[in-house]
Amino acid sequence: MNDLSNKGPVAKPLPHDAALLHVTGKARYIDDIPMPVDCLHLAFGTSPIAKGRIQSMDLSEVKASKGVVAVLTADDLPFTNDVSPSIHDEPLLSDGTVNHVGQPVFLVVATGHNLARAAAKKGKIDYVEETPILTMDEAMAANSRFEDGPRIYTKGDPAAAIDAAPRSVKGTFEIGGQEHFYLEGQAALALPQEGCDMLVSSSTQHPTEIQHKVAEAIGLPMHAVRVETRRMGGGFGGKESQGNALAVSCAIAARHTGKPCKMRYDRDDDMIITGKRHEFRITYRAGFDNDGQLLGVEFHHMTRCGWAQDLSLPVADRAMLHADNAYAIPAIRIESHRLKTNTQSATAYRGFGGPQGMVGIERVMDHIAHDLGLDPVELRKRNYYDAPNNRVRADNTTPYGMEVTDFELHGMTDQLLETSDYAARKAEIAEWNKGQSRLKRGIAFSPVKFGISFTLTHLNQAGALVHVYQDGSVHLNHGGTEMGQGLFQKVAQVAASRFGVGMDVIKITATDTAKVPNTSATAASSGSDLNGMAVKAACDTIRDRMAEFLSERHQCDAKAVKFEDGQVIIGDDVMTFEEAASQCYQGRISLSSTGYYKTPKVKWDRIKGQGRPFFYFSYGAAITEVVVDQLTGENRILRTDILHDAGASLNPDLDIGQVEGAYVQGTGWLTTEELVWDDKGSLRTHAPSTYKIPACSDRPDVFNVDLWDGRNPEDTIYRSKAVGEPPFNLGISTFLALSDAVSAFGDAYPALDAPATAEQVYTTIRRVRDGV
């Protein structure tokens, strides 16, 4: 049944499983679940200061506010006061100290959502203010950090290599954070059950983590808590750990009042309370020869992690693991500082540090190409890892010692250069720019090599539960969550293909910790790789049982039983899948099975930075053209061409949708999306009025996206590849194109910082043009 020529629904461009529900408004999100009788609503009272101690709290006005049923503080929490996904350093409600503006201090329980919000503004709290640590410089000076010191990965002797190199460049690069801006804000609903058990619906990428934290908070084993997630209105990493506070609050309040409790953040609260993409400052030094061959690179990563550890260590690790991107660097050193500041606790965000690491080396390549006057694509190609069929380098390993065996970018780059007409357009742009004084165009290419697997190796496992009912209908469940990426449909396509049935036979069901336990977050692009394989295993178990029973009855070899086109073919006999299921049921064959998968081959040491953290790599390449205005720095994208590697795609249309959306999101990160904190640590961009994600007209005028005709050499589900995060990095091409356009105003290297807002571009043009 691994025959790729007859895959059933696999590889078909089917729409999202809930598309019809989406367009009719019938798709249910947490806040749409019909409200249980007597449901109460929650809101946090939050800290207005970045650092200090609570001296006294007067919550009498909060309690007296209309509709308020209860007001809880840390003293009212019955068990663990912690919502951290990592090291228990994140109290649900302040334990007496506050560590960032927006930290929850008390919890209002009221009869209405707006009543709870209104009451939450009425707390009178006296704080003893302390001097906060807000910037990375302040944190470095105070040695305020996570872990005992910087993590350092080294290969060879880069300092010596750079010092001895014919040429070198150095610089510093600021990279801003990013708000997830999932359209559905964080939300949870808890229904108290008999015997203090709790049923929680949560908009989360990680139901098991919600279950774990709720169980801790109400002092019960995990078996007493069941968490269900049908869908999220977007996640992007922002719902990997940030939903804990709401779900735990609902459970605590439900336990306290005996009533159902619901909590959703207003958008401003959501942006002020929750974590975002990590800001980075990357300082670099690179040595190379006159042909542009890299000889040695040194990176110094500083990252602002915020007040709690959350997932910052693996995020910063992944930035280090992507500091090479597509390039074989003979000698390299990466030093990473994870800085603790009195700001929101930065968290997972699509790419999980990878994009920050990758844009660092792409900046270096941009700088080197400028220094040598060499075409930036040619420079990159010269430094690519070797293709598996054309090994030239003696050493084709990454800085962490992993052999690169699946490198696709040589062929992909050549194909994209041709389809995008890169060379001719670059010449035409140069000519056009000569005739312009105020406007300049720029064009840039950027490649992506993104490592696939959780770097915390034990997370690379997944479970599934599949039932075939006696009428031949199939109930499908697995540990992955649906946040819009189309995971449920892709996995259902796998299930339908294994049973040889149509998609209408498969019932997709909500993620449920009572059906599949001990799941990992749907993160790290792993959803279809892990859950697709687990579902395949479950389906094949049932199918093999069916085949064995039917072949015995029909006196043929079990291996000759085929499941295709809604039929089961047993030797010369043919019956519908429904008949087969019915016969198996009557023959007392179990038609239910779990399935389990763990990723093979991955093993590494994150302290040494050595080993194989990734099962394989996903690749991509983009070429973006922009125009900028020197008078104002205003800029926009004119054209984008993308070629992306999804292996043998499970669903090419859904994968292209991921690529298009990720590119625009990645571009937003590096252009208009600017997070601004004031000097008191208060976030000033906490709503879509002030924080600008790309709007409709910001997408490229011309936007060509294609999938590479490839096949994963590793044994993944139908040889497909993960597609969630890798294409996010394609947005780097926009940033480099802006740098290219800016460089047309003068001779100096632009050294553009991110995000490249109009103001940032304007300032950089002035520096390039006037040296100021």
Next chain:
Amino acid sequence: MPAISSTSHRRMAIRQNNVTRRVSTMTITFHLNGEEVTLPDAEPTVTLLDWLREERHLTGTKEGCNEGDCGACTVMVTDPNGSKSLNSCILFLPQLNGKSVRTVEGVASDTGELHPVQQEMITHHGSQCGFCTPGFVMSMVTAHKNGATDHDDQLAGNLCRCTGYAPIIRAAEAVEEQPVPVWIKKEGTELPAPANAGEFSPRSSDELAKVYADNPDAVLVAGATDVGLWVTKGMRQLDPVIFLEGCADLKQIEVTDTRVRLGAMVDMNAMREVIEPLHPSYGEMIRRYASMPVRNAATVGGNIANGSPIGDNPPALIALGATLHLRKGDSRRDIALEDFFIEYGKQDRAAGEFVEAVSFPRQADTLRVYKISKRFDQDISAVLGAFNVTVDNGTVASARIAFGGMAGTPHRATHVENALIGQPWTEETVTKAMAEFGKDYTPMTDMRASADYRLDSASNLLARYFAEMNGETTSVLEVAI
């Protein structure tokens, strides 16, 4: 928050210190997905979104931001002037009196046949997480009904974080040639008679003048694109509230040979239609001034009366030499618009006085209006510059230059103007005049821009103006490949 306001009121603080009054409710009648609804006791500041979701359990309409900036809550509202998209999160129930509302639940036919927009959104993979989708569907259904194909503009107020918009635009294009379904076509052909909502919902400016004179502490609500946020974000209790929607005479537009006069309740799209042929650059600015659903609600009068230093209309109108027409009771007065803005938060408006209209003289089009913001569409300006320079025989005859975002109020660049007037219209004059901006403005640094950037880009916009008047391509928006 949207850059637009739609009310005039500055006495809330005083009133809030008084004892809270009983919230005065209103009776209203409207159609909801074809069914007549009468609410005998509509609370004036309950939003349509909350009412739909909490009272009617119509949860297809989503709350994404609760401030009119993301479009997840978009609905189609039809009145005698036609159908328009509106943000239901900042739309108060009394604004619907006599109108028809259609939500995503009412877009397919009674028998379940999908609207072509819905079908094409499925076919072209226009939804991923699906949360923004109902809002997109409603904007697209409205645009399709109105025959609009400027999709980027129609959808500028709908944010999607998943798709990158490309598949949504493919869906919109695929719908263009398809007929409007009969059940949507007939929407609005039979509108309900508006209920008598009482004196706080006046039907004319005369009625308004009376009720406002009697209740000078009242909050005036026009489109609610600013006041809506006082409620949804500020959690303020507003009472009494006077809804201007029924004042038909305030929606009048008069264009004569000598003047253009816009009633205070003219919405920004209606204004754009008038301005576009006369002053195309200003028309384009109005397009970018806010998204379609915000422009459908926001009014000329509101944007002036709230006195925002970053409102986009006042600088352009000041550059055109506009006059503001104010009324209190039966007395009226006219002042130059620039004199209305006294200082930040303070306007030349007496208690009980309201903006009746704004007017400006017809003139040759030498006006150019430049909006600088982080994002081109649906963004509040960092700097908004309006330039109106006339040249006679190579010499600058007159100059009216006004800016928003550069001071506590919309403000003229007097020194710059003086450096231009009487001088030859040359690059040298322009360069000299550019150095004068620092005398006119001391802008501030905030999350939108730094003071330096504001000052630099403001003066550079004069260079852009000079180049544009010389026929050069000056904007990145004009470059196409």
